[in-house]
Amino acid sequence: MISLERIKQDKYEIVIGIETHVELLTKTKIFCNCSTQFGGKPNSQCCPICTGMPGALPMLNEKVLEKAIKLAIALNCKVSNISRFDRKNYSYPDLPKSYQISQLYMPIGRNGYLEINNINKNRIGIHEIHMEEDAGKLIHEDVNTLIDYNRAGVPLIEIVSEPDISSSKEAVEYLEQLRYLLIDLGISDCKMQEGSFRADINLSVREIESEKLGIRTEMKNLNSFKAVEDAIEYESNRQIAVIENGGSIIQETRRWDDNLKKSISMRVKEESNDYRYFPDPDLPPIIISETFINNIESNLPELRDEKINRYCNTWGIPLCEAEIIVSEKNLAKLFEETVKITNMAKEVSNWIIMDTMRVLKDKKIHINDIKLRPENLAKLIIMIKDGKINSTIAKEVFDAIFDTNLDPVVYVKENDLIIVENKEILREKINAIIEENPQSVEDYKNGKKKVITYLIGKTMKVMAGQADPKKTSEIIKEILEQL
Ligand SMILES: [Zn+2]
Structure with missing residues (x-):
């Protein structure tokens, strides 16, 4: 029997695109002045804007725009001169407005790349990067579900790669490189455990040299590089096995279970038109001048x-x-x-x-x-x-x-750690000094102990202050005693 690993190698190629969400290191949220501090008492960092009260008006935090442009430049993207926010409509308790403010039609940056290997200069295309707000957090307890809106409105940047990645190793390299970049730029602390750096993997397989892309699944809930690696291995094997057994892949969202080491179907994947995106009428288009972009570029670390x-x-x-x-x-x-x-x-x-x-x-x-x-x-x-x-x-x-x-x-x-060679040098010098001063030997023998101080002074002068006085004194006494 031919092993799955063998079939995988000889017959299929894996096509991966990654969507990465990063929480930005800003003091305040994207459209209001609430704090973004992690770990605060539930619902202590929210206001009418980030909890979506009727009539509350959002206003863009300029720091978010600056950081997004910084990243767009560093990822070699074309920075948009006009950018705009759109409403992504869906109803879920973590999103009190029933829409998320995001960017679909005019994202802040497009068509960039990230080099993931210093030697081979392997480039992964960046399709686009856009700004959006995070949603609140649901906390499931026995029979109740509680909601914490502290995270609602925390600024996010989403980085969407092209499907240029072809293995778990490459995917991890891409994420590592992206993480370094975000930290270097001071955009995010990228703590995967705290959720400030999250990756969703879009994966499909196709027969080598086939023109057509296979049907892809999306995997969520990957909170470590190891999980990314395991999830890609698992999901590509699963898809190949389905195809080899005559089945077909369903476009769906799957959740990675790190304990079970398998991906589990969550829901059939939505298309973007399911969200009925439309430009947010509360937020005017952002006009970005070349001077503003150049100024950020010239200050990149x-x-x-x-x-x-x-x-x-x-x-x-x-x-x-x-x-x-x-x-x-x-x-x-x-x-x-x-x-x-x-x-x-x-x-x-x-x-x-x-x-x-x-x-x-x-x-x-x-x-x-x-x-x-x-x-x-x-x-x-x-x-x-x-x-x-x-x-x-x-x-x-x-x-x-x-x-x-x-x-x-x-x-x-x-700790008396000056090397032995130096001790010997010191002894040699002292011997020479004593030879030059025969009178001091006589004086010492006659009980004039003060002569030692005189010889220490002489030694210090010869050694340009580099000798240890205590050690010098010991060696002098030793020599004089033996004469
Ligand atoms: Zn707020």
């Missing part, structure tokens, strides 16, 4: 890919290391600021890739809680370069200062 290129090309960091460093804002910051002080990018990268990651794992410290300051990592690296400590001791010092943020120079001194 450095994005992940640009950062990776800079690390590789300017500092000679290997691509795989650069990718790890830029994956977390805190690591990138520690890296860049330490390089600024030391000008030793390769060494700094090693300390971050090897030791920082190791200690974070060993001590179970979250990347956001790194206390180590760039100036202290720099001091450590410079001590190794200057031959004051060797790499074994450096690791010991690194582990000790990592979560205490002690000054490594002080730590090395206090």
Whole structure:
């Protein structure tokens, strides 16, 4: 019997498009002044506008528009010069107005792309991005269903990809890359668990080289990258099995059950005309000038890919290391600021890739809680370069200062960690000084202990203050005793 996996590989291709909803990091909602803070007491953050009271008039939050344009530019979209909101009509208790304000006819951005692989430059088309409001949240308790409208009116951006994705791996790469971008741009915190980054997967299968697309299903409720991967594997296998058994796929919405690891039919998929979209008469069209767009474009922060290129090309960091460093804002910051002080990018990268990651794992410290300051990592690296400590001791010092943020120079001194070679250098210098001062030996033998202070002073001068006074004193006594 030929396995399903084999049939899948040889005969079918998977066609995936992803709709991603992200909650924006704005202080207030999209059409009113209510707070967007997550986790507030139910129904404590709402007003007549976001609960859809008759006669309440919405007004667009300019920050939402700015963030949407920022994203449209970063996703290489054509930013619309005129954009407009539409009403998407449906009746459900989480939506008190019985319509959601969204964009269908004139979205804020169209025809962009996202590069998901630095090496192959694989581009996933972006069909459009649009702004909309989130709905409230239903809370199901035994026999009752409660409603919390705090989320109603929280600004969302929906990013609709073209059906350019052909595997679960590619889908995860796309979402990861999109997530980095949204965080870099300060658009969203993208917490999948809190629902601020949600992906719906549209998936169909077709025989390889077939012109026609297969019938697609939409999967919702994917709250981790792992769930996305599992859901795509499951659903593509399910569809192929249905077709191989002579059945046909129904266009429907399916819910992913992460515990059962399967998708379950929810409802027959609606077409957009089922929603009777029409322009919202309460909100005038938005006219966006080129100056406004250019101004946002010129203030875009450095994005992940640009950062990776800079690390590789300017500092000679290997691509795989650069990718790890830029994956977390805190690591990138520690890296860049330490390089600024030391000008030793390769060494700094090693300390971050090897030791920082190791200690974070060993001590179970979250990347956001790194206390180590760039100036202290720099001091450590410079001590190794200057031959004051060797790499074994450096690791010991690194582990000790990592979560205490002690000054490594002080730590090395206090713990007597200056390398042995230096002790010997010190002994040599002191021997030479004593040879040059035979009188001091005589004085010492005659009980004039004060001569030690005199010899310490001489040594300090020769060592340009680099010697440890306590250790110098011990060595001097040792030598004098043996003479
Ligand atoms: Zn409100």
